[in-house]
Amino acid sequence: MTPTVGVLALQGAFAAHAAILEQLGVSTTEIRRDAQLDAVDALVMPGGESTTMSMLLERSGMLEPLGARINAGLPVFGTCAGMILLSAEVKDGRPDQRVLGAIDITTRRNGYGRQTESFESDLDIAGLDAPFHGVFIRAPIVERVGESVSVLASVEGDAVLCRQANVTVASFHPELADDDRLHSMWLKEFA
Amino acid sequence: MTKLWDWYSGTPDKLRGMSESTERATGSPLVKRGLAEMLKGGVIMDVVNPEQAKIAEDAGAVAVMALERVPSDIRRDGGVSRMSDPEMIVGIQQTVSIPVMAKARIGHFAEAQILQALDVDYIDESEVLTPADEAHHIDKWAFTVPFVCGATNLGEALRRISEGACMIRSKGEAGTGNVVEAVRHLRSIIGDIGKITKADSAELFDWAKQLQAPLPLVQEIAETGELPVPMFCAGGLSTPADASLVMQLGAQAVFVGSGIFKSDEPAKMATAIVEAATHYRDPDILVKVSTGLGSAMKGLEIATLETKLAERGW
Numbered sequence: 001m002t003p004t005v006g007v008l009a010l011q012g013a014f015a016a017h018a019a020i021l022e023q024l025g026v027s028t029t030e031i032r033r034d035a036q037l038d039a040v041d042a043l044v045m046p047g048g049e050s051t052t053m054s055m056l057l058e059r060s061g062m063l064e065p066l067g068a069r070i071n072a073g074l075p076v077f078g079t080c081a082g083m084i085l086l087s088a089e090v091k092d093g094r095p096d097q098r099v100l101g102a103i104d105i106t107t108r109r110n111g112y113g114r115q116t117e118s119f120e121s122d123l124d125i126a127g128l129d130a131p132f133h134g135v136f137i138r139a140p141i142v143e144r145v146g147e148s149v150s151v152l153a154s155v156e157g158d159a160v161l162c163r164q165a166n167v168t169v170a171s172f173h174p175e176l177a178d179d180d181r182l183h184s185m186w187l188k189e190f191a
Numbered sequence: 192m193t194k195l196w197d198w199y200s201g202t203p204d205k206l207r208g209m210s211e212s213t214e215r216a217t218g219s220p221l222v223k224r225g226l227a228e229m230l231k232g233g234v235i236m237d238v239v240n241p242e243q244a245k246i247a248e249d250a251g252a253v254a255v256m257a258l259e260r261v262p263s264d265i266r267r268d269g270g271v272s273r274m275s276d277p278e279m280i281v282g283i284q285q286t287v288s289i290p291v292m293a294k295a296r297i298g299h300f301a302e303a304q305i306l307q308a309l310d311v312d313y314i315d316e317s318e319v320l321t322p323a324d325e326a327h328h329i330d331k332w333a334f335t336v337p338f339v340c341g342a343t344n345l346g347e348a349l350r351r352i353s354e355g356a357c358m359i360r361s362k363g364e365a366g367t368g369n370v371v372e373a374v375r376h377l378r379s380i381i382g383d384i385g386k387i388t389k390a391d392s393a394e395l396f397d398w399a400k401q402l403q404a405p406l407p408l409v410q411e412i413a414e415t416g417e418l419p420v421p422m423f424c425a426g427g428l429s430t431p432a433d434a435s436l437v438m439q440l441g442a443q444a445v446f447v448g449s450g451i452f453k454s455d456e457p458a459k460m461a462t463a464i465v466e467a468a469t470h471y472r473d474p475d476i477l478v479k480v481s482t483g484l485g486s487a488m489k490g491l492e493i494a495t496l497e498t499k500l501a502e503r504g505w
Contacts, residue, residue, distance in 0.1 A: 010469050011232040011253060032470060048229050049253040049289055056251065056469055080229070092288060094248070115290065115312035116335050118222045121215045137225040138290065138312070155215075176225055 003191045006031040006040030010056040012048020012081060016175035020183050026191070034062040042075040042190055045082030047137065047173055050090070050109060053081055054098045063098060070102045075166045075190040077183075083169035084109060084140050091143065103167040104146025105159070111141025123172070125153040125161060128181055134160060134172035142171060166190075218335030220357065226290065226312065226337060227358035227421040230254055230444050234434070234468050235423070236461060237261050237448035240279065241286035247451070250461030254290040254312065256446065257283050262319050262366025262500070263449035263488065271321045274302040280309055292339070297504055298324025300333075307336040313358070315339050316351075318503035319365045319448075326505060331355030341425065343376045343501050345383040346402030352420055353405050359418060361442065362501040363426015366449050368490030370433045372501060373426045374440065380422065381441045388416045426501065429454065429487045431467030431480050438471035455485030 009030035018028040057063040078086040089106040122131040142159040153161035174182040233253030290312035295302040331338040332355035341362035342348035363373030399406040424442030429450030454460040463480040470476035
């Protein structure tokens with residue numbers, strides 16, 4: 001049976017993720033309320049503004065149920081803001097910003113700088129034959145990687161793609177790269 | 192997704208979509224448009240000082256737009272309206288960590304150069320300020336910082352995109368608290384996109400002529416059924432219901448100007464509009480967030496206006 005992948009749609013680049021996943025033949029559903037989480041076999045947490053998403057997760061009462069589902073093994077793929085929300089700790093966030101602590105990394109929000117420092121760069125990703133084009137938009141920088149975390153790609157010595165058990169995170173935007181290989185690789189982990 | 196930029200295949204690498212360089216590249220069209228992709232589903236709020244910026248960020252704004260006066264005050268006080276004081280922009284950048292946008296006058300590339308040097312995250316080449324050039328918009332390809340521009344119709348949107356805008360916002364009529372013009376502009380843009388997708392290949396030449404827009408962009412829309420850059424909505428939005436309305440009509444995010452800080456309770460109104468932009472199709476949540484907000488801004492009938500800001504731009 002093909003899985004149903006939820007795409008957290010509180011804010012950000014959720015539609016671009018859904019479009020790539022649909023091209024890969026899985027059905028997707030937009031998630032804005034906690035009850036909608038029950039119907040999904042995996043979840044994408046897209047890029048966007050992490051402080052906004054943190055507030056919307058809290059106000060909708062979705063933060064705790066989401067954390068519980070991920071702890072119970074829900075496969076999840078977080079990009080950019082999604083990576084921040086899944087991390088153990090965030091620096092340069094708002095004091096009231098919440099994180100789920102699902103992967104043992106520390107991120108620094110906008111660690112590469114403001115928009116004029118946003119960049120694209122080819123990446124070598126463990127498990128992919130040819131380079132992948134990484135698009136980094138006011139991206140978080142990974143400052144600490146825990147022992148149980150595998151680093152699948154780096155840029156100038158900093159981890160940009162990490163995995164720990166059911167949680168995969170990227171500081172770049174595979175949904176903007178016109179390349180479905182990373183989504184495809186993620187789907188193969190559980191489908 | 193990167194089709195538009197194929198059209199620029201005769202131009203230097205940096206003007207195309209994805210950079211062909213395997214090294215680190217900044218300021219490419221994809222990187223510029225990328226930030227607009229990240230703002231989708233969010234609310235960008237006009238602010239005139241760091242205190243307002245803090246209220247906006249606390250409410251969940253995805254970005255703030257720094258300007259000298261909100262549109263309703265520009266309308267009331269008159270005079271020439273210009274780029275903001277750099278000191279004010281820096282003060283806002285130091286106060287909030289979300290993206291900071293700022294407005295430059297139409298055609299005023301020197302203001303845009305100053306804003307880029309200030310490291311703002313997006314420049315709005317805006318009809319809300321007094322135009323500096325009656326024929327030419329800024330050549331936005333020449334900048335590393337991305338630009339958003341207003342449009343009242345599809346032709347205007349495509350001309351701005353051909354000049355390098357990476358985000359379009361329907362103009363509406365800023366500072367009125369009246370959503371009717373925003374709806375008119377959105378319906379016009381989306382309606383024409385729908386018609387173009389049904390046109391045959393011969394009719395596309397006439398569409399390009401009627402719209403005064405580049406043919407390759409018209410042909411691209413015929414194929415994809417959407418603008419090649421994100422389309423947001425601005426101008427006259429002042430309640431959560433207004434945000435829901437324009438998002439349901441097809442806007443991918445909203446700009447709110449006077450509507451927040453000219454309402455009775457700006458912090459509450461700002462939070463409610465943020466919730467409405469996310470849950471725009473969920474009437475139960477919209478009831479909840481629309482309740483107990485106090486008065487929205489008073490607002491103006493379009494027919495009584497002396498100056499229509501939306502008519503600025505060419």
